[in-house]
Amino acid sequence: MSWIDIPDGSPFGPDNLPLGVFRHGDEEPRVGAAIGDQIIDLAPVASAQMLDGAQLFAQPSLNAFLALGRPAWRATRDWLLDLVRNSADRDTVEPHLIPRSAVSMQLPFEVADYVDFYASEQHATNLGRLFRPDSEPLLPNWKHLPVGYHGRAGTIVASGTDIVRPSGQRKAPDASAPTYGPSRRLDIEVELGYVVGTPSTLGKPVSVDEFEDHVYGVVIVNDWSARDLQAWEYVPLGPFLGKSFATSVSPWVVSLDALAASAVPLGVQDPPVLPYLRGRHLTNYDITFEVRLNGHLVSSPPYRDIYWSPAQMLAHLTVNGASVRTGDLYASGTVSGAGKDQRGSFIELTWGGREPLVLDGEEHGFLEDGDEVTISAWASRPDGSRLGLGEVTGRIIPTQPT
DSSP states (O other), X not given: OOSSOOOTTOSOOTTTOOEEEEEETTSOOEEEEEETTEEEEHXXXXXXXXXXXXXXXXXXXXXXXXXXXXXXHHHHHXXXXXXXXXXXXXXXXXXXXXXXGGEEEOOSSOOOOEEEEOOOHHHHHHHHHHHOTTSOSSOTTTTTSOOEEEOOGGGXXXXXXXXXXXXXXXXXXXXXXXXXXXXXXXXXXXXXXXXXXXXXXXXXXXXXXXXXXXXXXXXXXXXXXXXXXXXXXXXXXXXXXXXXTOEEEOSOBEEHHHHGGGEEEOOOOSSOOOGGGOOSSOEEEOEEEEEEETTEEEEOOBOTTOSSOHHHHHHHHHTTSOOOOTTOEEEOOOOOOSSGGGXXXXXXXXXXXXXXXXETTEEEOSOOTXXXXXXXXXXXXXXXXXXXXXXXXXXXXXXXXX
16 A cells, blocks of 8 residues: 555554654754654655645644644645555655654644543543542533543643652541642553644634544543542642643644544433534544553553543533634543453552552552553554554653752
């Protein structure tokens, strides 16, 4: 399907072509498309072919391209598909292929706003049982609306960025008063993030059927969490310092068009949702994540059965008239499945630290300084093939002295 040599098992085949921002040596960051173990440097290729908007690929973020909207996104994808399939373009493209190992990947887009949802029923049930053992695990509103909160766009970082252990207030269950210090229960959250391209108008909600008009594609998200800070602060207003210190995203944005074959129907929602959350073709994606702690595979959370669809999340985010902007990111919240090896956080995998993981004979509960977490993901398609989303990684480093 392509004249470019693609290694077996590569996540980035000729029908994927995700976009990202790379830096090659001391050159300025710019936009590229991943294929196999290489990157197509798009700016010079687009200029050579006198493509309208070629200068957008010389930018240090995807935002200008994202703002063009769906017709331009589809036209660009068609152009990319032709580049890698048509051998007549080889002489134009080949001089601008760069090994991915020779570049450093940057944050792919400038994040405007960030919203984190709580869309996995299994995850919400697990945390309800851990945090509120004497109550029903799901609160009364959970199956009526996609629960979420607004996060901090300024602390979203590129994959590979070290994560400084956060400090804050935490209170042990048997303590009479809180103390201040580094988090002792540092965790991950495996999530799928949706990248907004086309903005909306303040005061005008986005309907579920307009999802694909506004969202360009997806990234893998690791929303790092300090569970001890979170447990002390989250009542009554929800997540704050326990979540806001860092969120990592993968470097490659996979378009919704590339993911189309991996769409699956949304499961039954009971009780029925209100009219603004109903749609003709609500879907999720058949995506499986893999979580590795210091190289050890510890979990494989499935996304396809998540309770709330991305279109419903966007509709609820804007139903009060709130607008979305180019570069907005909203994430699914932790993705967890029914099996113990499908849980998307260490608080679930270790059941609050009481059932530590045993790796190479050593027990692991929450994250220690020096631990490295890598989350990768694949989308499955009906023909048995897979499309990769890449990976996001981060290493925990000690709290910085004040």
